[in-house]
Amino acid sequence: MTARAYALSDGNSFYCSCERVFDARLARLPVIVLSNNDGCAIARTNEAKALGIRMGEPWFKIRDMCRQQGVRVYSSNYALYGDMSARVNAVYRSFSPRIEVYSIDESFLDISDVRESDREALARDMRATVRAWTGIPTCVGIGPTKTLAKLANHVAKKNPELGGVCDLTDPEQYDHWIIRVPVGDIWGVGPANTRRLEALGCDSAADVRDLDTRVARKAMTVVGERLVRELRGEACLDLETLAPTRKGCAVTRSFSNRVEDLATMEEAVAAHAARLGEKLRGERLGTDHVTVFFHTSEHDRDRPQRSVSTVVTLPEASNDTRVLVKACLHGVRKTWKDGFRYSKAGVVTTDLVPLAASQRALPGLGQIDREQGAALMAALDACNRRFGRGAVVPGAAGLTPKREWSTKFEMRSPRYTTRADELPVVAAA
DNA sequence: TCTGGGGTCCTAGGACCC
DNA sequence: TCTGGGGTCCTAGGACCC
Numbered sequence: 051m052t053a054r055a056y057a058l059s060d061g062n063s064f065y066c067s068c069e070r071v072f073d074a075r076l077a078r079l080p081v082i083v084l085s086n087n088d089g090c091a092i093a094r095t096n097e098a099k100a101l102g103i104r105m106g107e108p109w110f111k112i113r114d115m116c117r118q119q120g121v122r123v124y125s126s127n128y129a130l131y132g133d134m135s136a137r138v139n140a141v142y143r144s145f146s147p148r149i150e151v152y153s154i155d156e157s158f159l160d161i162s163d164v165r166e167s168d169r170e171a172l173a174r175d176m177r178a179t180v181r182a183w184t185g186i187p188t189c190v191g192i193g194p195t196k197t198l199a200k201l202a203n204h205v206a207k208k209n210p211e212l213g214g215v216c217d218l219t220d221p222e223q224y225d226h227w228i229i230r231v232p233v234g235d236i237w238g239v240g241p242a243n244t245r246r247l248e249a250l251g252c253d254s255a256a257d258v259r260d261l262d263t264r265v266a267r268k269a270m271t272v273v274g275e276r277l278v279r280e281l282r283g284e285a286c287l288d289l290e291t292l293a294p295t296r297k298g299c300a301v302t303r304s305f306s307n308r309v310e311d312l313a314t315m316e317e318a319v320a321a322h323a324a325r326l327g328e329k330l331r332g333e334r335l336g337t338d339h340v341t342v343f344f345h346t347s348e349h350d351r352d353r354p355q356r357s358v359s360t361v362v363t364l365p366e367a368s369n370d371t372r373v374l375v376k377a378c379l380h381g382v383r384k385t386w387k388d389g390f391r392y393s394k395a396g397v398v399t400t401d402l403v404p405l406a407a408s409q410r411a412l413p414g415l416g417q418i419d420r421e422q423g424a425a426l427m428a429a430l431d432a433c434n435r436r437f438g439r440g441a442v443v444p445g446a447a448g449l450t451p452k453r454e455w456s457t458k459f460e461m462r463s464p465r466y467t468t469r470a471d472e473l474p475v476v477a478a479a
Numbered sequence: 480t481c482t483g484g485g486g487t488c489c490t491a492g493g494a495c496c497c
Numbered sequence: 498t499c500t501g502g503g504g505t506c507c508t509a510g511g512a513c514c515c
Binding site: 152243273 | 512513515
């Protein structure tokens with residue numbers, strides 16, 4: 051049996067790169083993309099990083115500086131990023147059929163079948179092809195385990211002289227880099243485990259690799275032992291080529307303005323419940339209980355704080371928007387109290403089940419008419435796909451949507467690839 | 480004025496059972 | 498004074514990821 055080899059490819063400053071694909075003027079300019087509600091910076095180009103803009107930096111703190119420095123700022127445009135991600139993955143699939151889509155901008159590829167001496171060339175070819183076909187710049191890390199492929203990717207990103215590719219299945223490269231990566235930069239090691247590992251005398255990934263597995267397990271449970279083995283080149287994590295059915299699903303949002311009245315809260319929660327139904331129907335999943343929560347903001351220091359979380363049980367599993375909205379509104383009304391400035395609300399489900407196989411309630415004891423409901427929901431989803439999300443909503447409880455609470459996207463670019471009315475316009479002279 | 484959203488995995492500890 | 502020993506299931510919370 052030949053040793054395994056994984057490649058991890060990811061898009062550089064992915065959201066920013068997507069914006070650059072559709073506006074060539076952004077090349078070499080500092081660009082950032084903001085989180086939902088235009089809250090903070092979640093993607094920065096190298097030029098923006100060089101200006102000192104940190105990951106997660108609140109927008110209101112850097113707004114003035116960004117204006118002065120000419121930083122180009124965008125609200126999140128997930129329709130665009132999701133579509134670009136699919137295009138990039140289509141290119142990866144032409145290089146290896148065994149691929150795990152790990153996140154919107156990262157995928158693992160199994161390249162065990164590629165000869166050791168050909169791996170680096172393959173990675174370079176793949177980078178060039180992704181760039182040519184989608185416009186997205188990438189980096190590729192190669193390793194005998196997923197953790198080492200991640201590490202290699204990190205090295206490729208931090209060391210421009212490598213030309214975007216690092217292969218740690220090459221023993222010389224492995225020995226060279228493993229001693230140069232600090233513990234905090236290892237995949238799976240966050241702030242808490244960095245402290246624990248440093249207390250054990252580990253400064254580099256090589257130090258962690260050389261830890262006794264029992265010591266690692268004691269300090270960091272099974273996660274620690276697995277980490278040590280993966281760094282040694284012993285694969286403990288498999289490629290997950292089939293996306294597992296999801297276990298939970300949530301729709302949560304901060305309000306653009308604080309919410310102080312019940313009617314607005316009901317409107318927001320009903321909209322979140324409707325979106326939840328849409329997501330569940332997309333995967334043919336259902337739930338028989340839903341958690342509704344809302345709370346004030348820790349940043350309102352001088353204000354009374356309140357945090358509510360309540361579970362509403364349904365008679366049987368469902369993904370019907372009308373059922374979910376009704377249940378969630380019940381949760382809000384049951385727990386509502388005036389006199390607070392609420393900053394965020396959400397609906398959360400866990401224990402999702404494939405709807406078709408789920409236990410039915412007895413007729414007369416709350417059984418939901420699934421057949422008729424499913425047809426109605428399918429029609430609803432079709433309308434919303436065609437005319438945009440939220441075009442049609444159930445008229446639950448006489449709500450008249452004003453959407454005063456809704457999320458801000460004040461600087462969003464056009465959805466170039468998914469909306470005909472937002473196609474880029476080209477002028478030929 | 481203004482500070483994201485959505486996931487997963489793992490463990491400890493309590494309740495409950497035989 | 499002495500007051501079992503295992504199971505399982507559930508929940509809350511920590512930690513981490515992008």
